[in-house]
Amino acid sequence: xxxxxxxxxxxxxxxxxxxxxxxxxxxxxxxxxxxxxxxxxxxxxxxxxxxxxxxxxxxxxxxxxxxxxxxxxxxxxxxxxxxxxxxxxxxxxxxxxxxxxxxxxxxxxxxxxxxxxxxxxxxxxxxxxxxxxxxxxxxxxxxxxxxxxxxxxxxxxxxxxxxxxxxxxxxxxxxxxxxxxxxxxxxxxxxxxxxxxxxxxxxxxxxxxxxxxxxxxxxxxxxxxxxxxxxxxxxxxxxxxxxxxxxxxxxxxxxxxxxxxxxxxxxxxxxxxxxxxxxxxxxxxxxxxxxxxxxxxxxxxxxxxxxxxxxxxxxxxxxxxxxxxxxxxxxxxxxxxxxxxxxxxxxxxxxxxxxxxxxxxxxxxxxxxxxxxxxxxxxxxxxxxxx
Amino acid sequence: xxxxxxxxxxxxxxxxxxxxxxxxxxxxxxxxxxxxxxxxxxxxxxxxxxxxxxxxxxxxxxxxxxxxxxxxxxxxxxxxxxxxxxxxxxxxxxx
Numbered sequence: 281x282x283x284x285x286x287x288x289x290x291x292x293x294x295x296x297x298x299x300x301x302x303x304x305x306x307x308x309x310x311x312x313x314x315x316x317x318x319x320x321x322x323x324x325x326x327x328x329x330x331x332x333x334x335x336x337x338x339x340x341x342x343x344x345x346x347x348x349x350x351x352x353x354x355x356x357x358x359x360x361x362x363x364x365x366x367x368x369x370x371x372x373x374x375x376x377x378x379x380x381x382x383x384x385x386x387x388x389x390x391x392x393x394x395x396x397x398x399x400x401x402x403x404x405x406x407x408x409x410x411x412x413x414x415x416x417x418x419x420x421x422x423x424x425x426x427x428x429x430x431x432x433x434x435x436x437x438x439x440x441x442x443x444x445x446x447x448x449x450x451x452x453x454x455x456x457x458x459x460x461x462x463x464x465x466x467x468x469x470x471x472x473x474x475x476x477x478x479x480x481x482x483x484x485x486x487x488x489x490x491x492x493x494x495x496x497x498x499x500x501x502x503x504x505x506x507x508x509x510x511x512x513x514x515x516x517x518x519x520x521x522x523x524x525x526x527x528x529x530x531x532x533x534x535x536x537x538x539x540x541x542x543x544x545x546x547x548x549x550x551x552x553x554x555x556x557x558x559x560x561x562x563x564x565x566x567x568x569x570x571x572x573x574x575x576x577x578x579x580x581x582x583x584x585x586x587x588x589x590x591x592x593x594x595x596x597x598x599x600x601x602x603x604x605x606x607x608x609x610x611x612x613x614x615x616x617x618x619x620x621x622x623x624x625x626x627x628x629x630x631x632x633x634x635x636x637x638x639x640x641x642x643x644x645x646x647x648x649x650x651x652x653x654x655x656x657x658x659x660x661x662x663x664x665x666x667x
Numbered sequence: 668x669x670x671x672x673x674x675x676x677x678x679x680x681x682x683x684x685x686x687x688x689x690x691x692x693x694x695x696x697x698x699x700x701x702x703x704x705x706x707x708x709x710x711x712x713x714x715x716x717x718x719x720x721x722x723x724x725x726x727x728x729x730x731x732x733x734x735x736x737x738x739x740x741x742x743x744x745x746x747x748x749x750x751x752x753x754x755x756x757x758x759x760x761x762x
Contacts, residue, residue, distance in 0.1 A: 490685070507679075
């Protein structure tokens with residue numbers, strides 16, 4: 281049975297402890313704020329002998345993901361971590377990791393993209409690799425970051441998936457904030473993640489050489505991309521099954537979406553990450569005042585649970601999507617996905633951008649959003665919003 | 668033309684084991700003649716063997732023994748590097 285005594289851990293430390301319990305064989309990694317505490321904590325644990333992992337100190341994030349692909353396809357359980365500009369530099373190879381179907385896991389401490397250069401949270405780094413074909417899970421707090429990290433190898437390594445899984449947590453808000461975290465025992469985690477997936481054609485098996493990452497001309501490229509899309513679609517079902525098992529093991533719920541007081545809601549908010557926690561408080565306050573408001577928290581941004589979104593909020597009078605990333609000149613990424621899921625449902629949809637570069641989103645501002653008193657960009661000076 | 672595979676028939680990630688790919692006979696790519704050897708002039712320096720991009724120079728031990736036309740693409744590099752004029756390009760009809 282899992283321990284009932286919580287430990288005071290930051291999100292970064294929680295994920296590092298999860299990695300230590302998973303015991304990846306190889307971790308190629310390059311430091312970057314606010315991811316650094318993850319690899320710093322993990323490196324200390326490895327140096328202390330708590331995990332037998334080969335940490336490869338590479339010269340960039342581009343190299344980190346390149347090395348991770350090689351390790352994963354050679355037959356080593358592999359993990360890495362990054363943030364912001366690191367993910368941007370890595371992006372080219374993230375696409376290749378997905379295309380080569382490398383079942384690795386990566387902890388992401390979400391941080392704004394330059395410029396102006398900034399180290400604080402928003403989701404624009406994750407959105408940069410939105411279409412790369414990787415699984416992206418968003419944690420609300422340190423506990424979820426821990427739980428999703430423990431679940432991630434099972435999803436990544438499922439034979440129908442075989443894709444990178446990114447476990448995203450808000451930079452500083454989660455990575456650097458200490459909370460009580462319930463950990464499983466080392467034995468429970470090891471039994472839960474099991475043995476590493478065996479590649480069909482391991483890279484280093486020189487007696488049976490194989491070509492990995494071949495060129496594809498117009499006669500086959502499209503078919504390979506379609507197969508990759510199918511793998512991501514399969515990840516939805518695998519996530520559900522793994523989350524079911526995790527509930528049995530840990531007693532904690534980590535499915536693709538979390539509906540919060542949505543039952544009879546006229547107004548449904550949709551959000552990713554730590555903001556969902558703030559929104560829950562606002563929902564409680566508004567419910568106390570007699571307003572029928574609820575939240576749909578999205579944990580699995582990719583694959584996007586469109587059916588669940590339509591089922592859970594398609595009947596609301598109004599759906600309000602909070603995006604912590606912008607798409608200048610177009611629809612913000614989460615709003616675009618929700619709009620596609622709700623097309624034809626008759627629901628009114630509103631999208632707001634908030635929190636870029638670590639700007640706080642206060643409960644009063646969320647109330648204004650709910651009441652239709654907030655501009656599209658919430659919390660920016662020069663717009664008529666008090667937050 | 669062989670039937671093209673559908674997306675769900677492809678190997679995962681396109682990984683190809685050697686048994687799945689035919690060894691192409693690149694000799695069929697020659698369009699501008701073929702190199703022909705005059706063994707009487709050959710000084711056995713093996714520069715042709717060193718430079719040939721298709722490993723199409725056949726050796727008998729360490730002795731030049733001819734050209735494998737199944738794989739020779741007719742690039743004429745061997746003719747270019749031969750110091751003894753022991754190789755020359757000839758039309759396929761004359762060969």
